[in-house]
Amino acid sequence: MAWSLTSRTRAGWGRKLEPRGVSVIGVVPVKPAPFSYLRPESLAAAREALLRHGPEARILAGGQSLLPMMALRVAQPAVLVDIGRIAELRGVTRDERGLRAGALTCHAELLSSPVVQASVPLLSLALPHVAHAAIRNRGTLGGSLALADPAAELPACALALEAVMHINGSLGSRAVPAAEFFQGLYSTVVGDGEILTAVVFPVSASGEQVFFDEISRRRGDYAIAGLAAVARADQTLRLSFLGCGDRPMRAPHAEALAADARRSMRVPDRGELKAALATDLDPPSDLQASADTRLHLAAVLVERALRSWSAHGNASSQDTI
Ligand SMILES: Cc1cc2nc3c(=O)[nH]c(=O)nc-3n(C[C@H](O)[C@H](O)[C@H](O)COP(=O)(O)OP(=O)(O)OC[C@H]3O[C@@H](n4cnc5c(N)ncnc54)[C@H](O)[C@@H]3O)c2cc1C
Numbered sequence: 001m002a003w004s005l006t007s008r009t010r011a012g013w014g015r016k017l018e019p020r021g022v023s024v025i026g027v028v029p030v031k032p033a034p035f036s037y038l039r040p041e042s043l044a045a046a047r048e049a050l051l052r053h054g055p056e057a058r059i060l061a062g063g064q065s066l067l068p069m070m071a072l073r074v075a076q077p078a079v080l081v082d083i084g085r086i087a088e089l090r091g092v093t094r095d096e097r098g099l100r101a102g103a104l105t106c107h108a109e110l111l112s113s114p115v116v117q118a119s120v121p122l123l124s125l126a127l128p129h130v131a132h133a134a135i136r137n138r139g140t141l142g143g144s145l146a147l148a149d150p151a152a153e154l155p156a157c158a159l160a161l162e163a164v165m166h167i168n169g170s171l172g173s174r175a176v177p178a179a180e181f182f183q184g185l186y187s188t189v190v191g192d193g194e195i196l197t198a199v200v201f202p203v204s205a206s207g208e209q210v211f212f213d214e215i216s217r218r219r220g221d222y223a224i225a226g227l228a229a230v231a232r233a234d235q236t237l238r239l240s241f242l243g244c245g246d247r248p249m250r251a252p253h254a255e256a257l258a259a260d261a262r263r264s265m266r267v268p269d270r271g272e273l274k275a276a277l278a279t280d281l282d283p284p285s286d287l288q289a290s291a292d293t294r295l296h297l298a299a300v301l302v303e304r305a306l307r308s309w310s311a312h313g314n315a316s317s318q319d320t321i
Contacts, residue, residue, distance in 0.1 A: 159238075169193050224288050257272060267307065
């Protein structure tokens with residue numbers, strides 16, 4: 001076992017519980033509720049730590065979502081298992097099965113990777129929309145997918161690309177298609193004690209076109225509505241929306257309508273498209289936009305995808321309102 005443990009008392013004292021490689025935390029007033037901190041150096045040690053502490057434990061990856069939630073005390077895990085030093089969770093490789101990205105790969109690394117650009121161009125279109133540079137330097141692919149924010153870009157891309165998530169736990173490993181991975185609002189099939197280890201994205205096929213666009217109040221904000229889309233050479237489409245339900249949502253009726261329109265080189269009727277999207281999606285109403293506005297924006301995004309594919313192939317833009 002190669003992990004170490006410190007514990008912080010209610011007064012903020014650090015107390016050393018394991019001897020190896022531990023730096024003791026001093027008397028520092030902190031915003032989060034008290035927690036213990038583990039930093040395993042292997043997947044096996046991380047699994048063991050998660051198993052030992054059960055639902056009390058939470059995985060820490062880039063910390064860009066979890067730490068703010070802890071500072072606000074929305075999340076109060078008793079034990080943090082920091083997976084940041086586990087080398088086997090890092091790296092991007094391409095083989096005959098597709099592009100495999102380790103869960104700890106940060107957004108900035110994916111964005112600057114020529115292999116990602118050449119193999120899965122949809123990711124390269126979507127990643128500039130994920131937050132800001134400082135957050136992209138720390139936030140990870142696995143963290144974004146495991147958090148499953150319905151307005152996040154990467155879950156919608158994973159769904160549009162039919163990516164496969166690899167999960168490891170004490171009972172072994174399993175591979176879960178993106179369509180089954182997202183279970184609801186901030187909810188996935190990753191169970192207590194399990195770790196999302198990697199994601200395999202199919203490599204873009206010849207003749208395939210991709211599109212990413214979103215509408216947000218300011219650049220870098222979570223989207224009010226967004227679309228990750230793939231048009232295949234066989235004329236079928238995959239439309240995957242963010243911000244239009246409690247999870248990333250495919251839109252089968254709108255896909256059929258848009259594919260028909262694409263075959264006949266036209267843009268579908270806006271009313272018809274919106275009606276199809278109303279069947280497929282379940283957008284929330286909140287302070288940013290009503291459900292009806294989101295359906296309207298979703299229809300506009302589909303029209304943009306069709307126009308941009310007929311004009312110049314793969315495309316991405318971002319509008320603010
Ligand atoms: C100001 C701000 C703006 C942002 N804007 C956007 C945006 O526009 N779009 C967007 O998509 N995101 C945005 N984010 C979130 C950011 O992209 C995070 O990086 C991402 O959501 C979580 O990644 P992380 O590595 O930081 O995960 P963490 O914060 O460390 O963890 C997030 C959750 O996932 C779990 N987890 C992490 N890794 C794993 C794993 N391998 N296996 C199982 N569970 C795991 C954790 O236990 C935790 O519950 C923003 C964040 C901030 C602070």
